[in-house]
Amino acid sequence: xxxxxxxxxxxxxxxxxxxxxxxxxxxxxxxxxxxxxxxxxxxxxxxxxxxxxxxxxxxxxxxxxxxxxxxxxxxxxxxxxxxxxxxxxxxxxxxxxxxxxxxxxxxxxxxxxxxxxxxxxxxxxxxxxxxxxxxxxxxxxxxxxxxxxxxxxxxxxxxxxxxxxxxxxxxxxxxxxxxxxxxxxxxxxxxxxxxxxxxxxxxxxxxxxxxxxxxxxxxxxxxxxxxxxxxxxxxxxxxxxxxxxxxxxxxxxxxxxxxxxxxxxxxxxxxxxxxxxxxxxxxxxxxxxxxxxxxxxxxxxxxxxxxxxxxxxxxxxxxxxxxxxxxxxxxxxxxxxxxxxxxxxxxxxxxxxxxxxxxxxxxxxxxxxxxxxxxxxxxxxxxxxxxxxxxxxxxxxxxxxxxxxxxxxxxxxxxxxxxxxxxxxxxxxxxxxxxxxxxxxxxxxxxxxxxxxxxxxxxxxxxxxxxxxxxxxxxxxxxxxxxxxxxxxxxxxxxxxxxxxxxxxxxxxxxxxxxxxxxxxxxxxxxxxxxxxxxxxxxxxxxxxxxxxxxxxxxxxxxxxxxxxxxxxx
Numbered sequence: 001x002x003x004x005x006x007x008x009x010x011x012x013x014x015x016x017x018x019x020x021x022x023x024x025x026x027x028x029x030x031x032x033x034x035x036x037x038x039x040x041x042x043x044x045x046x047x048x049x050x051x052x053x054x055x056x057x058x059x060x061x062x063x064x065x066x067x068x069x070x071x072x073x074x075x076x077x078x079x080x081x082x083x084x085x086x087x088x089x090x091x092x093x094x095x096x097x098x099x100x101x102x103x104x105x106x107x108x109x110x111x112x113x114x115x116x117x118x119x120x121x122x123x124x125x126x127x128x129x130x131x132x133x134x135x136x137x138x139x140x141x142x143x144x145x146x147x148x149x150x151x152x153x154x155x156x157x158x159x160x161x162x163x164x165x166x167x168x169x170x171x172x173x174x175x176x177x178x179x180x181x182x183x184x185x186x187x188x189x190x191x192x193x194x195x196x197x198x199x200x201x202x203x204x205x206x207x208x209x210x211x212x213x214x215x216x217x218x219x220x221x222x223x224x225x226x227x228x229x230x231x232x233x234x235x236x237x238x239x240x241x242x243x244x245x246x247x248x249x250x251x252x253x254x255x256x257x258x259x260x261x262x263x264x265x266x267x268x269x270x271x272x273x274x275x276x277x278x279x280x281x282x283x284x285x286x287x288x289x290x291x292x293x294x295x296x297x298x299x300x301x302x303x304x305x306x307x308x309x310x311x312x313x314x315x316x317x318x319x320x321x322x323x324x325x326x327x328x329x330x331x332x333x334x335x336x337x338x339x340x341x342x343x344x345x346x347x348x349x350x351x352x353x354x355x356x357x358x359x360x361x362x363x364x365x366x367x368x369x370x371x372x373x374x375x376x377x378x379x380x381x382x383x384x385x386x387x388x389x390x391x392x393x394x395x396x397x398x399x400x401x402x403x404x405x406x407x408x409x410x411x412x413x414x415x416x417x418x419x420x421x422x423x424x425x426x427x428x429x430x431x432x433x434x435x436x437x438x439x440x441x442x443x444x445x446x447x448x449x450x451x452x453x454x455x456x457x458x459x460x461x462x463x464x465x466x467x468x469x470x471x472x473x474x475x476x477x478x479x480x481x482x483x484x485x486x487x488x489x490x491x492x493x494x495x496x497x498x499x500x501x502x503x504x505x506x507x508x509x510x511x512x513x514x515x516x517x518x519x520x521x522x523x524x525x526x527x528x529x530x531x532x533x534x535x536x537x538x539x540x541x542x543x544x545x546x547x548x549x550x551x552x553x554x555x556x557x558x559x560x561x562x563x564x565x566x567x568x569x570x
Contacts, residue, residue, distance in 0.1 A: 040454055041187075042066040043445070044218060044234035046194050046261065049079035050169070050431055051413030052240030053176040054129075054438035057136070060183035062446060067185055069232065071192045071221065073524065074256050077173050080242040080414060081431070083254060084169025085298035085366075087140075087151055087161040089428035090126045097158040099123050106429060109155045109328045110422025111551035112565040113274070118400060118419035122429070122436050129435040130162065137175035140164055141363075151363075153299040153427035155328040161428050166298055166364040169431065191224040193524050194260060197237070197268040198458055199406065209269050216268070216409035217455040222522055229461035229522070235452040236445045239265060239396060239404075239411040240438070244278070244535045246528075248389035249487040252281050252296040258528040259535035261415040265396045266534060271405040272570045273417040274394030275535070276542035277552040279425055280492050281390035282332040283308075285383065286347035287374060291483075294388045295370050297350060299427050302326060304363065306352040309382065310339045315351075330424045330552045333387040337492045340386065349382035387492060391430060393421040393552060394542065397569060402441035408452055410441040423551020469520040475529050478509055482529070485509075486536050494543060495556045502540050509533050542568045 043059045045052040048070055059068045072078075091097045102123045107114050134140070140162040141149045151161035164171035180186050198217045201207050207214055218233040241261030245253025266272050283301070284294035302308075302325045307315045320335040321327035327335075336348050352360065357379050361368050371378050396404050396411040398418050404411050412418075413434040420433050469475070485505050489498035510533050517530055548564045549555050 038231045038233065038460075039069070040067075040233045041069040042235050042449060043068045044232060044237045045070040045240060046219065046238065047079070047240035047242060047413065047415075048072040048076050048177075048188065049081035049240060049242055049413060049434070050172055050176060051434035051438045052238065053173075053180055054133075054435050055238050055240065055412065055442050056186050057176070057179050057183070058439065058442040059445075060186050062442075063449070064185060066449070067187070068183075069234070070180070070186060070188045071194065071232075072188070072190055073193045073224075073260070075190055076177055076188055078254060078256055079173060080253060080257055081169045081173045081434070083252065083296065084172075084431055085166045085296055086153055086300045086428050087163030087168045088130060088172075088431040089153075089156065089160050089426070090130045090162060090432060091123065091160055092127060092130075092148065092150070092162070093160075097160050101157050102160065105155055105157050106420070106426045107422075109424050109426040110420075111330075111424055113422030113551065113567060115419030115422075121400065121440075122420050122433055125436050125439070126432045129432070129439060133172060133175060133435065136179040138164075138172050139175075140168075151300045152303040152326070154302065154323070154326045154332060155426050156326075161300065161303075163300065163363075165362075166300070166366050172431065193222040193224060193527055194264065195220040195222055195229065195461075195522060195527060197264050197406070197409070198231075198233075199268050201268070202459060203455075203457060207269055209271075211269065213407055214269055214405070215407040215455070217458055220461055222524065222527065224524065229463065231458060231460060233454050233456070233458060235408065235449055235454065237409050238441060238445075239409065239415055240413045240434075241415045243414040244392045244532075245389040246292070247482060247486050247532045247535050247539070248278075248491070249291060249483040250284065250294050250386070251292070251389040252284050252294055253389070254293055258532050259392075259415075260528070260531045261411065262392075262395050262538070263531035263534035265404065265406070265409070265411070266538060266570070268406060270409070271397040272395070272538055273397040273567050274423075274542060275392070275538040275570075276546055276568065277393035277421070277423050278389055278539060279329055279391040279393060279552050280333040280387040282329055282336055282387050283350055283385040284388035284390075285370065285374075286386045288346075296390075297367060297383060297385055298364070299329070301350065301352060301355075301364060301367065304355050304359070306350050306355060308332070308336065308385075309349045309351050311343050311345055311348070316348075328424055329390075329427065330554075333492050334554060336385075336387055347384040347386040350385045351382050352378045353380070353382075391425055393417075393423065393425050398437070400440065401444035402437045403444055408448075410445060412437040412441050423553065463521055469516065469523065469526070472525065474512075474516060475523075475525045478513060479529050479532070481505070482509055482532055482536055486539070490536075490539055490543060493554050493556060496544075499540055499544050502536070503544070506533060506536050506540060510537065538570060541570060
């Protein structure tokens with residue numbers, strides 16, 4: 001049979017607000033007559049970062065006779081986790097720190113939108129999860145007495161950041177991949193791109209956001225090694241697909257961070273929350289003419305005493321916040337943006353000259369070497385820095401166990417909106433959240449797996465009538481346009497006119513890209529572009545609904561905070 005996709009139907013939950021005019025995203029027709037490869041697995045994990053691998057390891061330990069399949073679209077270690085520099089925030093010394101302090105710091109950073117009950121679960125369950133990853137082989141820095149070194153970053157009231165030099169995420173990723181390799185029931189497939197989640201939609205049923213009990217049966221994937229669209233059926237599916245930074249011109253995220261999980265969940269009619277809250281890291285290394293991934297200068301450098309200076313040499317953060325250079329990231333990023341606009345320059349300076357040279361090289365060896373590679377000796381010269389898109393605080397809405405609004409589908413890590421971060425993420429809470437909620441996803445899935453059966457009457461992918469794209473420029477140019485639109489109109493500072501312009505331009509990009517999707521064979525580049533346009537749409541739509549300035553969303557038309565402390569759910 002063939003399924004005729006719905007088209008042109010809107011599902012706005014808020015009326016009376018001008019939003020993007022994108023329709024519900026159509027899906028290709030499917031045919032049950034085309035034979036393609038099909039796999040079945042008990043647990044399907046999409047993404048090989050800290051969240052996905054933590055979940056997989058726990059399942060493998062608990063269920064040695066069940067199959068766990070981890071798929072990633074690049075190499076196994078090319079994840080957002082790998083590029084996390086600063087560390088992981090956890091209360092480990094009751095004499096100098098407490099759960100209550102960590103909770104308070106998180107709530108203050110979240111600017112009224114954190115779910116306090118969820119934050120408490122994060123903070124109180126965090127130490128056990130950190131002990132687990134240490135048992136799996138992760139190595140955090142210790143002093144000469146064998147005590148873990150603890151850093152301090154913006155928004156924290158105590159030294160509580162465990163780290164491994166300035167490559168903490170890379171070390172944690174190494175340990176997790178090593179642990180995964182020890183389990184015979186975990187299969188990790190690289191270079192495999194998920195096209196869409198499979199739901200009742202693909203069995204011929206009309207579903208909308210209001211449809212009760214939408215069920216995830218697995219995924220369609222583009223196998224880049226065989227160039228075929230395969231079908232993977234699973235009892236439980238976990239989205240751990242990372243961030244969305246590539247929708248912006250400058251980002252600290254790797255090229256894989258294209259928001260695939262959030263876009264797929266939205267197309268499957270899953271609930272999406274608070275996408276307007278995009279965190280811009282204040283201090284990415286500024287390199288003239290660079291597009292794409294920028295080198296991150298971790299906030300821990302300012303925790304060691306580095307100061308931000310403008311082009312007049314003034315340590316300007318004292319004019320913006322009493323916490324100066326260690327204010328939360330939204331405040332520091334807006335302050336830098338303001339200084340750049342005042343001076344008409346593209347960066348400010350980070351002054352590290354007061355930090356002990358031996359201490360800096362021990363804690364931040366990669367930053368030191370990177371700066372030297374562009375001719376900056378940090379002991380003698382200032383580092384040029386500018387904000388870059390860094391982290392999405394919103395995402396796929398989950399409950400306290402990581403379950404989404406779609407049955408048998410979980411989300412954890414950056415692609416999820418758990419209630420922890422609110423309007424602004426506290427520094428170094430992300431790695432902790434990924435592990436805590438990967439564990440909670442596992443606990444919930446463990447209790448249900450025995451009662452979930454495979455849905456076998458799933459049609460195969462049908463590429464009939466499509467042709468190879470004749471010009472890749474149609475994709476690459478649209479990507480550049482998308483990044484330009486988002487950077488110019490939906491960046492650190494926004495207003496209603498900018499959002500309206502972004503909306504209209506995204507409409508056109510959407511229409512052009514959907515025509516390509518319907519008429520050409522799919523490629524990773526086309527699938528990523530399609531997903532990123534969806535992410536841009538969701539960011540603009542949520543930003544248009546929020547008639548206030550709060551946390552990471554700063555709209556100059558609503559410069560003072562309005563009494564609208566509520567989440568935006570699409």
